[in-house]
Amino acid sequence: MKAIKVRANNVSKSFGNVEVLKGVDIEVRAGEVVVVLGPSGSGKTTLLRSLNLLEIPDGGSLEVCGHHVDIPADKRFDRAARREIALLRQRTAMVFQSFNLFPHMTALQNVIEGLISVKRIPRDQALMRGLELLAQVGLADKRDSYPSSLSGGQKQRVAIARGLAMDPEVIFFDEPTSALDPELRDEVLGVMRELADQGMTMLVVTHEVRFAREVADRVIFMEGGRIQKDCDKEAFFGAESGERIRQFLGRL
Ligand SMILES: Nc1ncnc2c1ncn2[C@@H]1O[C@H](COP(=O)(O)OP(=O)(O)OP(=O)(O)O)[C@@H](O)[C@H]1O
Ligand SMILES: [Mg+2]
Numbered sequence: 001m002k003a004i005k006v007r008a009n010n011v012s013k014s015f016g017n018v019e020v021l022k023g024v025d026i027e028v029r030a031g032e033v034v035v036v037l038g039p040s041g042s043g044k045t046t047l048l049r050s051l052n053l054l055e056i057p058d059g060g061s062l063e064v065c066g067h068h069v070d071i072p073a074d075k076r077f078d079r080a081a082r083r084e085i086a087l088l089r090q091r092t093a094m095v096f097q098s099f100n101l102f103p104h105m106t107a108l109q110n111v112i113e114g115l116i117s118v119k120r121i122p123r124d125q126a127l128m129r130g131l132e133l134l135a136q137v138g139l140a141d142k143r144d145s146y147p148s149s150l151s152g153g154q155k156q157r158v159a160i161a162r163g164l165a166m167d168p169e170v171i172f173f174d175e176p177t178s179a180l181d182p183e184l185r186d187e188v189l190g191v192m193r194e195l196a197d198q199g200m201t202m203l204v205v206t207h208e209v210r211f212a213r214e215v216a217d218r219v220i221f222m223e224g225g226r227i228q229k230d231c232d233k234e235a236f237f238g239a240e241s242g243e244r245i246r247q248f249l250g251r252l
Contacts, residue, residue, distance in 0.1 A: 001029070002029040002030040002031055002032070003029065003030045004027055004028070004029055004030075004063065005028050005029060005032075005064070005065055005169055005201045006026065006027065006028040006051060006062075006063075006064050006065075006170055006201075006203065007026070007027045007028075007062070007063040007064075008024055008025060008026045008027075008047075008050070008051060008060060008061070008062050009060055009061045009062075010023045010024070010025060010059065010060040010061070011023070011025075011026075011047070011050055011057045011059070011060035011061075011062070011071075012024075012057060012058045012059045012060055013043075013046055013050060013055065013057045013058050014058055019225055020225050021043050021046055021047060021050065021057065022224070022225040022226050023226070024043075024047055024060075024222075024225075024226065024227055025227065026047070026051075026220065026230075028170070028201060028203055030169075030199075030201055031199045031200075031201055032201055032202075032217045032218065033196045033200075033201075033202045033204065033215050033216050033217050033218075034202070034203050034204070034216065034217065034218045034219070034220060035204050035205075035206060035211070035212040035215075035218070035219050035220070035233075036048075036203065036204065036205045036206075036219075036220045036221075036222060037205075037206075037207070037212065037219060037221050037222070037248070038221055038222035038223050038228075038248075039223060039248065042222040042224060042225065043222055043224075043225045044174070044205045044222055045174055045175075045205065047222065048094070048172045048174050048203065048205060049174075050062075051092075051203070052064065052088065052089055052092045052094060052172060053069065053085050053088065053089065054094070056071070056075055057071050058071065058075070059071050059073075062088075064088045064091065064092060064170065065088060065091035065169045065170060066091075067084045067085075067087050067088035068084060069081060069084050069085055069088065090118070090166065091168060091169045091170065092168050092169070092170045092171070092172060093163030093166055093168035093170075093171045093172070094163065094171070094172045094173075094174070095156070095159055095160055095163055095171060095173045095174070095176050096159070096174050096176075097174055097175040097176065097178050097179050098179060099147070099152070099155040099156055099158075099159045099179075100159065101147040101158060101159060101162075102147075103146065103147050103148060104146075105146070105147075106143065106144050106145060106146055107134060107139060107142045107143055107144070107145050107146075107147075107154075107158045107161075108127070108130050108131065108143040110147070110158055110159075110162050111130040111133055111158060111161045111162045111165050112126040112127060112129070112130040112165060113162070114162065114165055114166050115129060115130070115165050115166075118166070119166070129165060130143075130161075130165065131143065133161040133162075133164050133165055134161055136161065136164070136191075136194075137157035137158070137161045137191050138157065138187070138191070139154060139157055139158060139161070142154060142158075151184055152179060152180045152181065152184050153180055153184030153185070153187045153188050154187075156176055156177070156180065156188045157187065157188060157191055160188070160191055160192070160195075164195075169201060170200075170201045170202070170203065171195070171201070171203075172202075172203050172204075173192070173202065173203070173204040173205065173206065174205050175205055175206055175207070176188055176192070176204075176206065177189060177206065178206075178207065185208070189208060189211050192204070192211070192215070193211070193214075204216075207252055209249065209252055212233060212236075213237055216233045217232065217233065218230065218231065218232050218233065218236075219231065219232075219233050219236035219237075221236070221244075221245060221248070223244075229241065229242075229245060237249075
């Protein structure tokens with residue numbers, strides 16, 4: 001069995017009196033690609049953000065890339081827990097629907113920013129690594145372009161390169177292609193597929209059924225703040241997955 005990269009136990013989260021995550025358990029092993037599907041408002045984004053503590057859950061425990069965090073009842077983390085959270089975040093990357101690039105920085109500067117400010121890598125080395133990563137996502141020629149002059153698909157590929165720069169063990173993707181025109185989606189999905197082929201551990205919230213069918217190892221279906229189904233993709237897309245899943249897939 002491959003090592004566990006992400007494990008959540010009984011993770012709960014409410015916003016006001018809306019219970020958004022109702023005790024979620026999830027496990028992702030090294031090299032796995034797990035796709036999360038589910039209707040709008042089912043808690044997919046909240047789950048992803050909870051896994052790297054961009055959102056602090058109300059309860060439960062997490063173990064991500066070997067870093068363990070129990071959520072205390074009062075949500076106050078002691079010094080040791082804060083250190084675990086910082087380390088956990090450094091081992092993961094997040095790719096958002098909205099790219100979140102720095103508009104005043106070129107593609108290359110966006111990619112190397114974390115290398116310089118977080119990892120304290122000397123500038124010339126960071127530049128070399130940044131150029132390699134831009135080449136990997138097919139954008140070597142855009143190194144000096146600002147986000148405003150890049151297409152959505154190019155922006156998202158820069159964002160992926162920026163995530164890769166931190167050398168993550170796991171990448172969380174939150175609907176990375178849903179802000180893109182259909183013809184730009186494939187170039188982003190192609191980069192994601194290559195990462196999967198290279199053995200990257202990925203948890204991907206997406207409505208791209210073809211990507212799920214072709215690239216995922218497992219599919220998780222969320223609804224109403226709960227994981228309603230968690231199975232390998234053959235079972236998920238097969239006839240035995242049940243009426244609700246068939247209906248959901250039929251609407252996509
Ligand atoms: N910061 C917040 N404050 C208050 N409510 C929130 C917040 N973030 C999310 N919610 C609510 O929590 C619920 C789940 O939201 P979430 O964004 O996790 O769903 P989702 O499955 O990602 O949906 P979508 O497919 O539309 O992205 C929604 O009802 C949403 O309105
Ligand atoms: Mg969402």
